[in-house]
Amino acid sequence: MMATEKTHIAVRNLRLCTKDCLCLYVCPTGASDTENSIIDPEKCIGCGECAAACPSGAISLVPLSYPPQQAKSETVLAPAFAMAREKAHTEQLARALAASAEDEGTGRLGAAFARATRLVAEDLLRESGYMLPQSKNTHDLLRALVTAPPSEDFPAAAAERLLELIPENDAAEDAAVDATANAVEDTATDAAAGAPPATCTYRCLMCGAVFDVPEGETPVCPACGAGEDYLELIVG
Numbered sequence: 696m697m698a699t700e701k702t703h704i705a706v707r708n709l710r711l712c713t714k715d716c717l718c719l720y721v722c723p724t725g726a727s728d729t730e731n732s733i734i735d736p737e738k739c740i741g742c743g744e745c746a747a748a749c750p751s752g753a754i755s756l757v758p759l760s761y762p763p764q765q766a767k768s769e770t771v772l773a774p775a776f777a778m779a780r781e782k783a784h785t786e787q788l789a790r791a792l793a794a795s796a797e798d799e800g801t802g803r804l805g806a807a808f809a810r811a812t813r814l815v816a817e818d819l820l821r822e823s824g825y826m827l828p829q830s831k832n833t834h835d836l837l838r839a840l841v842t843a844p845p846s847e848d849f850p851a852a853a854a855e856r857l858l859e860l861i862p863e864n865d866a867a868e869d870a871a872v873d874a875t876a877n878a879v880e881d882t883a884t885d886a887a888a889g890a891p892p893a894t895c896t897y898r899c900l901m902c903g904a905v906f907d908v909p910e911g912e913t914p915v916c917p918a919c920g921a922g923e924d925y926l927e928l929i930v931g
């Protein structure tokens with residue numbers, strides 16, 4: 696089997712790492728450095744040996760690109776946004792209560808209530824389509840915040856840098872749809888010209904994209920870059 700595209704890289708949770716260096720011993724590329732605690736994303740090939748060896752569960756493999764989010768219906772979005780707004784308001788009240796509390800117990804109760812409310816609001820927003828930083832929703836939100844910062848100390852430069860660094864995966868899905876549409880169109884043109892369609896159709900097991908490649912060519916997913924090992928031959 697040919698070498699596959701890199702689809703994941705390893706990341707280390709420093710709070711869990713006990714510095715026993717097992718990940719360093721098993722890493723085939725020298726990507727895991729326990730001196731500076733960094734796993735070099737350039738050297739890491741995403742093989743997962745370090746995660747399997749780590750006794751502390753400190754290493755995770757994260758995908759280089761995520762599949763697009765599932766679209767949510769308005770029936771889900773409207774109540775989720777309404778509840779998130781309500782929770783945001785409740786959090787503000789709890790923070791004000793904590794700040795103005797005259798005794799320690801009330802202050803701690805207000806702060807704990809604010810934190811709990813924030814967690815629920817964050818979950819609601821994830822359910823409302825803000826699960827991934829790679830989503831179009833999140834990109835649109837960041838762009839809106841850069842254009843109209845909500846406060847003077849909003850870190851607009853950092854937000855712009857995030858927009859540069861994090862690819863928008865809905866754009867990748869559009870590209871995959873275009874590629875599939877083009878492949879279908881090409882096949883139809885070939886058929887019309889009397890030529891037999893000499894293509895193979897694959898489905899990407901990583902992101903779900905369906906696409907064609909000319910027979911004999913090595914398939915690579917046009918949406919997420921997954922290689923042959925992660926592709927299922929559907930027709931061909």
Ligand code: SF4
Pocket residue numbers: 704705721722723724725726727734738739740741742743744745746
């Ligand atoms: S995933 Fe593989 S290459 Fe990457 S740090 Fe872990 S062992 Fe090394």
Ligand code: SF4
Pocket residue numbers: 707711712713714715716717718719729748749750751752753754
């Ligand atoms: S194997 Fe796990 S606990 Fe040990 S040094 Fe590596 S990351 Fe830390």
